Amino acid sequence: MIRKRSLMHRTAVVAAAGTTALVLAACAGSGDDDGSAGHGGHAATASSSAPSSPSASASASAAQGQHNAADVAFAKGMIPHHRQAVEMADLAPGRARSAEVKKLAADIKKAQDPEIRTLSGWLTSWGEDVPAEGAMDHSAHGMGGMMTAEEMTGLENASGTAFDTAFTELMIKHHEGAVEMARTERADGAHGPAKKMAGEIIDSQSAEIEQMNALLGKG
Structure with missing residues (x-):
């Protein structure tokens, strides 16, 4: 049990x-x-x-790909504009007398060379043609501040103090044109990075205009 x-x-x-x-x-x-x-x-x-x-x-989409006609015009206009500024800056080491002018030219080239590459990349990604190298004809598209062929030749033939003065006066005009183009992009563009670059151009080149006016005794 x-x-x-x-x-x-x-x-x-x-x-x-x-x-x-x-x-x-x-x-x-x-x-x-x-x-x-x-x-x-x-x-x-x-x-x-x-x-x-x-x-x-x-x-x-808004951050990376959205763009409009103003963005395209900004990129296509600023590339030859920057190329001419770099071409002008390349003349300074062998012609300028002033150390300040030489440094200014180096700073301009250092800033604008990378921007040319960025602008070209945007145009390519948008399916647009990048302006051909050397196709600026020194008065392209009626862009503000672009030097004429005669002005460029005069700068190439100048040296010493005469070069410093010509370079500074022409670069002020050139920068003023770039600032105006950048303001148009800020107002009308849609591509965020392009508008950001435009703001940086306005700030940096406005500061350089003040610096160059001071070099000319106009500050």
Whole structure:
């Protein structure tokens, strides 16, 4: 009798243990499902990403790809404008007398060379033609401040103090034209990086205009 009771008790314990294991397994399975959904599962991803996806896509488009005709005109105009400034700056090391003029020329080249590459990259990404090298004809597109062929020849033939004065006067006019173009881009452009560059051109070249006026005794 005792042996029989012991056997029945053992069976009950085993059954209870099996039931407990099943309950624990079910609970664990439920927890895993919740965890996967909350940490990147399909349910969580669908509910969290769907509302933000359109706005995120629009923001990316506005920041990277959106542009208009004003942006294209800014890039196409500023590339030859910058190239001419760099061409003028390249004359300074062998002709300028003033250390200040030589440093100014070096600063202009250092700033504008990278901007030419950036502007060219934008045009390429927009499916637009990059202005050909040497196609500026020193009065291209009627852009403000561009030197004529005669002015460029005169600068090439000058040296010493005469070069310093001519370079400074012509570069002031050149910078004023660039600032005006940049202000147009700030007002009419749509491409965020282009408008940012325009703002930087306004700030840096306006400061250089003040510096050059001071060199001429006009400050």
